[in-house]
Amino acid sequence: MDATVDWAVAKHPQAQLRRSGWVDLRGPWGFAFDNEDRGVQEGWPRRAEAFDREILVPFPPESAASGIQERGYHPVVWYRRVFELSPAGRAPRLHLTFGAVDYEAQVWVNGQFAGRHEGGHTPFTLDITACLSPETEQVIVVRVYDDPLDLTQPRGKQYWDPEPAEIWYHRTTGIWQPVWLEPLGEAFVEEVRWTADPDRFAAQMRLRVGGRAAKATQLRLRLSLRGRPLVDDIYALDGAVLDREIVLPRRMHRVQAVCWAPHHPHLIDASIELLAADGSVLDLVESYFGLRRIEAVDGRLLLNGVPLFLRLVLSQNYWPQSHLAPPSDEAIRREVELVKELGFNGVRIHQKIEDPRFLYWCDRLGVLVWGEAANAFQFDERAAQRLCREWADAVRRDYNHPCIITWVPLNESWGVPDLEHDPAQRAYVKALYHLTKTLDSTRPVIGNDGWQNAVGDIFGVHDYAMDPARLTERYGSGEALRRTFEAIRPAHNRLLVDGQTFEQQPVVVSEFGGLSIKPGEGENWYGYATTNDAQELLVLYGALVGALLDSTGIAGFCYTQLTDTEQETNGLLTAARKPKLDIATIRAITSRPARSVPSEILDAIFQHEIARRRGSRAEE
Known part of the structure; x- marks a missing residue:
């Protein structure tokens, strides 16, 4: 792809399922506080005068x-937002999508109630066709609680303070991710899902047809890699769901030529046409996907059958001027570039379900991602229901991103404060783990990252010891890990x-470091x-970092953290994304070769891969 095409894709709020006719609703909206919660009773969905301020969406x-x-x-x-719809350009359907609204949203279009959604980090789409006015001017009103x-x-x-x-x-x-319109046919x-x-x-494609599915009789699929055609097939449709396995041409059978990894992040582009009986x-x-497999074997992580040592950096993805919302499309790409420039091969997104535009750049530039939920702080039935629902939506939304290699529904027992002694809380952690594995069996899942591991394919440990010898003593070898656990x-x-x-x-020291420069007199600081x-x-x-790179026991690390965030001034970069240290020197430290893996581990990995490949050939 050239740079122009890159940005056309990157700016789309949903690069995994994009159409050319989308209408971006970011920009000025009418705005009002409703501290007495009287807006519904007073009819604000139909009263333009109630909106006495202007806000720039999608910034909170x-x-x-x-x-x-x-x-x-x-x-x-x-x-409140007004948009115009040309009568000549009306499509059979018009969908309105919100990338994320924190926390409960109710939506009216032209005074008619269009729908509601609960969950501050996941998208929702409303079919607003029936609410449209015969006039060209249309009005969207959103109430957020x-x-x-x-x-x-x-x-x-x-x-909360x-x-x-x-x-x-x-x-x-409120609204903190893009809002957009999409005109659709009958x-x-x-949805399209790539495995x-x-x-x-090969890749398994599961495609779901919405609307009047019977109108669609065929589907045409084209796949390409760096502009080179790979597949051009037509499939018959006999219902709303299509499952097909697509095998790539034999001439492409070289891992580094087609598979996705940080050092060769190849993406296979997909064009999907839904056809009527007359061919229209x-x-x-x-869409797009990446050919890659991630698994945990004999204490190691394997990416496409090759041992992978994680060099992650913890990323809050929070900006002083815009909070959880990135300040611009360019800022999103720059965040991913900085991770790579510092020598890391991935990020652990912390206490945030990240914007798909960020995940697109991780896919495109080759940055591994640990996908994490935003947790609650108290435990009861309602808290459990809320997180399970939102987390399931997140896993479904982001399933196709090859950059995501691990799911982390809970961090440091947040929301399960009595995990060690309460059977209900332990059952909840296990339920989240198994829910995640049910929705996505292709990725490792950590039940509770940091400590109190009750279930998980990977064990994450948070350790802010400042003595490198202490890290070696605890994590330097397999035997040291056993003693530590x-x-x-x-x-x-x-x-x-x-x-x-x-x-x-596999054990990952998934938080360590957190180093700050001594604050000045009266400076607000935490580290x-x-x-x-x-x-x-x-x-x-x-x-x-050297102590962990020299370990023969761990599968990787995650340094705290990428940037300063508010008073937590322990980033390698300032909150303005300026480096505190020479980037080339940091990169040299972070990316130096890791320890030699014991021969018995390498042999076990080799035998595992041989068995897998024999099984694949037998299936063929």
Whole structure:
């Protein structure tokens, strides 16, 4: 792809299922606070005069980028947007999609109620065709309820107090991801799901047709790689769901020529046409996928059968001027580029279900992602229902992204504060794990990252020890790991609970470091350790990273963190994305060769791969 095509795809709010006719509704909207919650009773969906302010969507009203920047408690906010629809250009259907609205949204179109949604990090789509006016001018009104004091709500690091402190940040209320319109035909592609099989150089496609599915009789699929045609097939449709296995041409059977990995992030582009009986095109969507397999074997992670050592950096993806919402499309790409420039091969998105535009650039540029939920802080039945629903939506939305290699529904027992002693909380952790595996059996899942591992394909450990020798003592070898899991509590919590044992699960030190430069007098600061200056920080960073790179026991690490975030000033970059240290030096430290893997581990991995490939040939 050339740069122009890249940006055309990257700017689309849903690059995995995009149409050329989408209408971007980002920009100025009418806005109003409703602290007394009287808007519904007073008929605000039909009253333009109720909207006395203007906000720049999709930036939250607490942020400077929104033009509002009011950070007090405003649990109810309203939005209003007028758009024009040409009578000559009306399609059989018009869908309105919100990328994310925090937390509960109700939507009216031309005064008619169009629908509602609960969940602050996942998208929802409304068919607003029946609400459209005969006139050209159409009006969208949105009411958002976001209780800042409801700790059963999945909120991540959004703080419930007026001002942020310790590890908590300013809130993100309301619309914080793109809003867009899509005109559709009578039948349309509702969903496409790709499951890669690198062993057979194939992919399973599951496609769901929406609307009047019987109108669609055929589907034409074209696949290409870097502009080179691979597949051009037509399939008959006899219902709303189509399952097909697509095998790539034999001439493409070279891993580095076609498979996805950080050092060769090949994406296979897909063009899908939905055809009527007369051959006319009912819908045309573009998609993509990557051929890659991720698995946990004998204490190691394998990517396409090759041992993978994770060099992750923890990323809050929070900006001072716009909070959880990225300030621009360009800022999203730059965030991914910075990860690579610092020598990391991936990110652990922390307490946030990330914008698909960020995931697109990770797919495109080759950055691994640990996908994580935004957790609640209290446990009860309602909290469990809320997170399960939102998490299921996130896994379904992001299933196709090859960059995502691990799912993390819970972090550090957030929302399960009595996990060690409460059977209900332990059952909840296991339920989230099995729910995730049910929705996606292709990726490893961590039940509860950091400590109190009750279930998981990978064990994550958070350890902010500042002595490199301590890290070596705890994680330097397989035997050291066993002692650590049996007897040591790095963060004053047991690493294993509910009868879980340490066998051959890969171990990732998924939080460590957190280094800051000593704050000035009266400076608002929170971190794990301070150094006197940048040079001392660089030396200690090198020593801590080096201790983990030299380990023969772990499968990788995640350094805390990429950028300063509010008062948590322990980033390698400032909040303005300026490096505190020389980037080339950091890259050299981060990316140096990892430890030599013991021969018995390599032999086990080799035998596993031989058996897999024999099985694949037998199936063929």
